[in-house]
Amino acid sequence: MRPTITQAAGERTAFLTDSTLCIGCKACEVACKEWNGIEADGLDLTGFSYDNTKALGHSTWRHVKFVEGLPEPGIGGNDPGMVSWEFSSDVCKHCEVARCLEACPTGALVRTEFGGVFLQPDICNGCAYCVVACPFGVVQKNEQDGRAFKCTFCTDRQKAGMEPACAKACPTQSIKFGLLDELKQEADERMQVLRDRGMHDATLYDPVETSVKGIHSMFILRGEPETYNLPPNPEVPTIYLKDGWKSAAFEAVAMVAAVATSFLLWRRSS
């Protein structure tokens, strides 16, 4: 039995996705699609590993990555002749400083009471600016529908006191759901357990030191985050705004000055 999460108002929740426990069953992908009524991705064979979903997108809010690596004798008890195989279920990071939310000109993207980032489909007008705002490449516009979509953090389920569908469906508790602060502690404990067992390549992915200021979906990985298509130093594009507007203001003043000066120089004396 899983402990039930009792939430007080305003308490922030999170995912901790532990790839050392993931068996790659894709139950989270299926549960997510079923609960949220998302369309199928279609059958598209990639030719690399057994991952035919490739990436998160408008119709994929959970994505199980199949990380096949070189044979690594002695690591995780792999047969030295076999490729090493890891799985990790990816999801929207629900950033503390979420650029998609900041960039949205309609206010369709909002912060929920659980700390997640929620896209209101009844407000979104499909301007697609959030697509180029996400440092994790999560948000995508559905060209047929016209609107952008991403993980809802199962806000509807959370409001009803339930855990998100993916966490509920996970058979190995690789996807843990709980209060952010408790999960951070749990992640540290788990990392210690893994180290004690000799799994020295285990890493906790939680970029609190970057301008993203932390995420609501932490990951325990093996090896470098790059292998899992996770940016080692994700940056919120907000950091570029100041330089951009400064330069725009400078140019605008120069333009007006140039127009005024040019016409002053050739004043028509009529």
Add this chain to the structure above:
Amino acid sequence: MAGVEAGTDFEGRLEEMRREAYLKGRVDSTGARPAGSPMPVASPHEGYYRQPLLKEPQWTPLVPLYFFVGGASGSLGVIGSLADVFSGEKELAQKARLMSFVGVAISSTLLILDLGRPSRFLNMLRVFKPQSPMSVGSWVLAGFGASSAVANAADFIEAEWGEGTLAAQLRNLGRVGCVVFGMPFHNYTGVLIGASVIPVWNRRIRSLPREFGMSGLQSAVGLLELTGETDSNALNLLGLVSAAFEAWEGAELLRNHDPSLLPAKRGPSGILVQLAGALSGPVPIALRIASLFTREKKTLRRIAAVCGVAGSILMRYGWVRAGSVSARDWRIPLEIEPSASAATRLEERQTSRLERARQ
């Protein structure tokens, strides 16, 4: 990583590993891949099967066109508001005002048609978010459109009922609005794409607003010249100034050897950006200077105008396309460089983690 790829020197790699084991007492790096296996791997050097991390911009081709029309319209609004104040160019100013209004009407249409849900375009005006250039832009577009409409209403009233206080007051109101909103309207699109996660855009965050703004001014000058204003020396000077600026920006881009700027230099997107740079920089400079010394003054200025306008359009298409190319490059956001320094940094990180783990 010599010897790791399938079909390469397998025995040689084994030798290396034996030597490493002999010298250090352990082998840290990965072993050799089974020969003959074509399986791609996920690794800190290959990323996740070289799958792109970032999403490509999903704008339709109407958006670069919107960038162009908006840039020209904003600059025309400023010219239309100032030309008759600072000189007697009444007709030129009136023409610029009218063209700027047509421009703002076209650009609003383009923006709305690009939306996934065009019927919801007014949702843009339900909030104002200073931290979102898209939101700021929507309000600037609305403000500029209103100001331009007021200025043109004044011109219409004057044409129908003659000069009066109402027309004068309205024109002054429109004039102020067109300058205030025209300033951000002609260059905010540079901030819009610069403040994104697309590497080729955000590495140029300082220059994109300047480049787009001056390009907008040049296309405004070009459009006025193409509609008959080839006598104005002021316009020729403005054309020269903006072209000189574009030439400087183009040279500055070529001097910058940041590998993430390659989409703006090579490949189809690079050709577009570079062609746009030539058409809005050196070519119009040469033509405009030559026009001062020849009898074919008007023809040369018209050619310069066509080049400037074409360069301005191509520039927006080139940069947006470069953005798509840049988004597909998995290396940049994952900080995987083909250089040795990146590999060293990675190794350092791995070693320090191992040491921390051992403590």
